[in-house]
Amino acid sequence: MNQLSNGDAVDESFLVADKQLRANRQGNLYLHLELRDKTGSVGARLWNASEGLARTFDPGDYLRVKGKTQVFQGALQLILSHIEVVDPTKIEPEDYLPQSTQNVARLTARLREILLSISNPHLRALVECFLIDEEFVRKFTTAPAGIKNHHAYHAGLLEHVVTILTIADRIVDLYPELDRDLLLTGIFLHDIGKVSELSYDRAFAYSDEGQLVGHLVMGVEMLRDKVEQSADLTGEPFPNELLLRLKHMIVSHHGTHEFGSPKLPMTLEAIALHYLDNLDAKIHTFSREIRDDPCRESSWTPFQQNLGRRLFKGIAQSNGLPDESMEP
Structure with missing residues (x-):
């Protein structure tokens, strides 16, 4: 999980840490998931979802997912194109927590x-x-x-x-x-x-x-x-x-x-x-927020809601210049 970067194609199995069925501004349903393996977690979205699909699995279940990563508002997320419930008997739980x-x-x-x-x-x-x-x-x-x-x-x-x-x-x-x-x-x-x-x-x-x-x-x-x-x-x-x-x-x-x-x-x-x-x-x-931030080019982490601030990681090595976007 912590090896993912912007634009990566993903075809892997993950533990579902959280599941929410939400509606966008147009009233269309989508799934908002937190997917986890032993290296970390990532937020994921499946557009055009249905209540029937959402009922097929719960937090604590395992999913095989296909999709692509993207950075949105400074955070890495996974946009899903396909999900499939995995038989838990074929899973080693220690690989996912x-x-x-x-x-x-x-x-x-x-x-x-x-x-x-x-x-x-x-x-x-x-x-x-x-x-x-x-x-x-x-x-x-x-x-x-x-x-x-x-x-x-x-x-x-x-x-x-x-x-x-x-x-x-x-x-x-x-x-x-x-x-x-x-x-x-x-x-x-x-x-x-x-x-x-x-x-x-x-x-x-x-x-x-x-x-x-x-x-x-x-x-x-x-x-x-x-x-x-x-x-x-x-x-x-x-x-x-x-x-x-x-x-x-x-x-x-x-x-x-x-x-x-x-x-x-x-x-x-x-x-x-x-x-x-x-x-x-x-x-x-x-330490965790600085270490795990996927935006390697920026000198700063995204705004951390739970901390009420961004964190300084050090001057970005790619250009030697500080990140100028200081607004959360």
């Missing part, structure tokens, strides 16, 4: 190494209860961190969390006011609800519970269950204030009300978590 480029076994080992360095006995017992839960670990090391935004690939959640844990472990000595054990635990827990909020066996999507409840509430519920197990492990009740601080880190880590946090960060560890989380997400997003 993006994977982390990092070694998952090494990431998992690093996760365990950092978490098992926690010295607080209650927090250490808590993280151990998660780490000995084989089903949780399987999901945590497979789940993406999102559907379309940062780390939207298998093991993306693991990669995101290990990166933040590593950053925190390197800088915590600069901020002696921070509780290292609490910060590391909160980082590990902040997105645990995503293992069930998202579905990621085929197309990446939200589960019913994810749509209705969301990963913040789901994460707090998972924390409460493991706290009960950890109390059995230590033979002591889990400290109430410690639990309260962990819950607060989960529900406040988005940082602002407009980004979904029911509470703003109100502790040192919560505000540290928010900015570390945001730092990794933003750098990952900027």
Whole structure:
């Protein structure tokens, strides 16, 4: 997918990540699709579609498509001339969902190494209860961190969390006011609800519970269950204030009300978590948009609606001149 450029003829099979039947200004129906393989995704359109054709497949199905690529408003899209549903038994699913480029076994080992360095006995017992839960670990090391935004690939959640844990472990000595054990635990827990909020066996999507409840509430519920197990492990009740601080880190880590946090960060560890989380997400997003932009001739990416800006890639090598079209 990421090898496609303007004007390429395409005759390939793809996973349908999203499907919408729309009408143009004249009222004619067309299909707007998001097609994906393990290297990335592309928007696609099939003109003069019908409701009957749209009902023959759903997101999560596979299509053999024919068409041609074109750049429209700075973004690469695929104009389709033919689509055909592919028998899923003839498909290798791992060829169609993006994977982390990092070694998952090494990431998992690093996760365990950092978490098992926690010295607080209650927090250490808590993280151990998660780490000995084989089903949780399987999901945590497979789940993406999102559907379309940062780390939207298998093991993306693991990669995101290990990166933040590593950053925190390197800088915590600069901020002696921070509780290292609490910060590391909160980082590990902040997105645990995503293992069930998202579905990621085929197309990446939200589960019913994810749509209705969301990963913040789901994460707090998972924390409460493991706290009960950890109390059995230590033979002591889990400290109430410690639990309260962990819950607060989960529900406040988005940082602002407009980004979904029911509470703003109100502790040192919560505000540290928010900015570390945001730092990794933003750098990952900027890097991806710059790297994957199909317009190699331009010094700038197209206007990014989710970021509210264009991104500077560097002076275009083809002519040595900056791109002059600065309007979104």
